[in-house]
Amino acid sequence: MEESIFQPYLGNRAIFKMDREILRPSYIPERLPHREAHIGQLAQVLVPALKGERPSNVLIFGKTGTGKTAVVKYIENEIKKADAARLVHYLYLNCEIVDTPYGVLQGIGNKFIENFNQRIPFTGLSTDRVYSLLVEKLDEERRIVVIVLDEIDKIVLKSGDDILYQLLKINDDLSRARVSLIGISNDLKFTEYLDPRVRSRLSDEKMVFPPYNAEELFDILLERSKLAFDNGTAPDAVLSLIAALAAQEHGDARRALDLLRVSAELAERQGDDHIGEEHVMRAKNKIELDTVIEAVKSLPTQSKLILLGILLNEELGNSKLTTGEVYTTYRELCRKTGVAPLTQRRVTDLISELDMLGLVHARVKSFGRAGRTKEIQASVPLLDVKKILEKDEVLAELRGYRLRVQTTLM
Numbered sequence: 078m079e080e081s082i083f084q085p086y087l088g089n090r091a092i093f094k095m096d097r098e099i100l101r102p103s104y105i106p107e108r109l110p111h112r113e114a115h116i117g118q119l120a121q122v123l124v125p126a127l128k129g130e131r132p133s134n135v136l137i138f139g140k141t142g143t144g145k146t147a148v149v150k151y152i153e154n155e156i157k158k159a160d161a162a163r164l165v166h167y168l169y170l171n172c173e174i175v176d177t178p179y180g181v182l183q184g185i186g187n188k189f190i191e192n193f194n195q196r197i198p199f200t201g202l203s204t205d206r207v208y209s210l211l212v213e214k215l216d217e218e219r220r221i222v223v224i225v226l227d228e229i230d231k232i233v234l235k236s237g238d239d240i241l242y243q244l245l246k247i248n249d250d251l252s253r254a255r256v257s258l259i260g261i262s263n264d265l266k267f268t269e270y271l272d273p274r275v276r277s278r279l280s281d282e283k284m285v286f287p288p289y290n291a292e293e294l295f296d297i298l299l300e301r302s303k304l305a306f307d308n309g310t311a312p313d314a315v316l317s318l319i320a321a322l323a324a325q326e327h328g329d330a331r332r333a334l335d336l337l338r339v340s341a342e343l344a345e346r347q348g349d350d351h352i353g354e355e356h357v358m359r360a361k362n363k364i365e366l367d368t369v370i371e372a373v374k375s376l377p378t379q380s381k382l383i384l385l386g387i388l389l390n391e392e393l394g395n396s397k398l399t400t401g402e403v404y405t406t407y408r409e410l411c412r413k414t415g416v417a418p419l420t421q422r423r424v425t426d427l428i429s430e431l432d433m434l435g436l437v438h439a440r441v442k443s444f445g446r447a448g449r450t451k452e453i454q455a456s457v458p459l460l461d462v463k464k465i466l467e468k469d470e471v472l473a474e475l476r477g478y479r480l481r482v483q484t485t486l487m
């Protein structure tokens with residue numbers, strides 16, 4: 078083989094037995110430990126479909142990483158296996174991707190149109206027209222259509238609940254086909270945005286997926302690592318540690334699997350033949366930093382200025398600031414960059430948002446003569462985040478800037 082830049086690494090023992098995709102969120106495992114009861118419950122709701130009857134609508138709630146998407150995709154395979162008569166059409170749509178009423182109707186309609194030339198176009202028709210095309214298509218045969226709307230809260234927040242209303246009453250316009258809905262949301266409060274009629278129809282049945290505890294996460298990790306690694310690559314002690322860490326943060330299986338994958342990648346890169354606790358701790362830091370960096374990158378400019386101001390103060394040794402001090406620094410940075418400053422009230426709101434994102438820590442300190450004051454502190458690594466902020470075009474002016482005014486009172 079010719080000499081190449083990859084040469085030194087090619088000899089490393091591959092730590093992944095098969096595809097590393099096995100640890101990625103898109104992989105659908107054949108078994109879902111600790112979701113047997115939920116799968117059974119859903120099967121019970123859906124079984125009428127196999128007999129040509131319309132199942133109840135279902136609303137599934139649960140925090141992120143509790144297996145909602147995995148379970149509905151698993152059910153899809155099971156239905157295919159059981160549905161010898163080909164009566165049931167099980168359609169999965171992610172409303173974060175297809176996020177308009179037109180897109181949803183078009184997406185469903187096109188699943189029933191085989192001839193490419195007759196497909197409903199991406200734009201150009203009225204939503205009403207797409208709806209009638211859909212009704213016409215669906216009703217060509219006697220069939221049961223189960224539509225899974227994953228991340229249903231996203232479309233409701235963006236376009237309101239008209240689309241749900243339309244899909245819920247589509248059965249009135251059908252004579253042969255029957256439609257049921259399965260809605261999925263990780264926002265428990267989302268039904269508050271729904272019209273009461275939509276809410277009650279959509280939630281014939283309600284299911285809640287609880288967060289996984291450490292033991293459950295351990296089983297999920299064990300199951301998956303048997304597929305991904307050779308024996309001994311991911312020792313039980315390591316899986317326990319990962320499970321414990323992920324359980325501390327709201328029992329998210331995606332988080333646990335990410336941690337396992339990144340730990341394995343770090344071990345592999347180092348040429349180690351098994352994952353150790355030190356890889357896990359490094360993976361945890363790496364993932365946390367990546368998350369912070371993503372959050373910082375997507376902040377609006379005004380919030381970036383506020384955060385940078387807090388960090389520049391920290392650089393001078395003032396790590397705990399009052400709202401007034403943050404505002405003074407923010408005004409200075411606005412002047413320097415030519416950004417029109419917001420009012421102190423608005424800046425206070427943005428500080429609360431930064432707090433909610435976990436980027437700063439703001440706590441009420443005193444009720445002195447000046448009223449209630451907050452103590453604000455960055456909770457992100459100074460240098461890494463400063464570097465990211467300075468990449469913003471507007472903030473580029475501030476590269477290497479040091480605060481002019483001393484904001485703390487002497």
Ligand SMILES: Nc1ncnc2c1ncn2[C@@H]1O[C@H](COP(=O)(O)OP(=O)(O)OP(=O)(O)O)[C@@H](O)[C@H]1O
Nearest residue numbers: 102109110112141142143144145146147263330331
């Ligand atoms: N019981 C389980 N057994 C095996 N793997 C699981 C289980 N539950 C979840 N997973 C895995 O964890 C990851 C996250 O699960 P999933 O995507 O289903 O979460 P979710 O509840 O849909 O979260 P979100 O609300 O963020 O969409 C996926 O990779 C999935 O395969």
Ligand SMILES: [Mg+2]
Nearest residue numbers: 145146147227
């Ligand atoms: Mg999901």
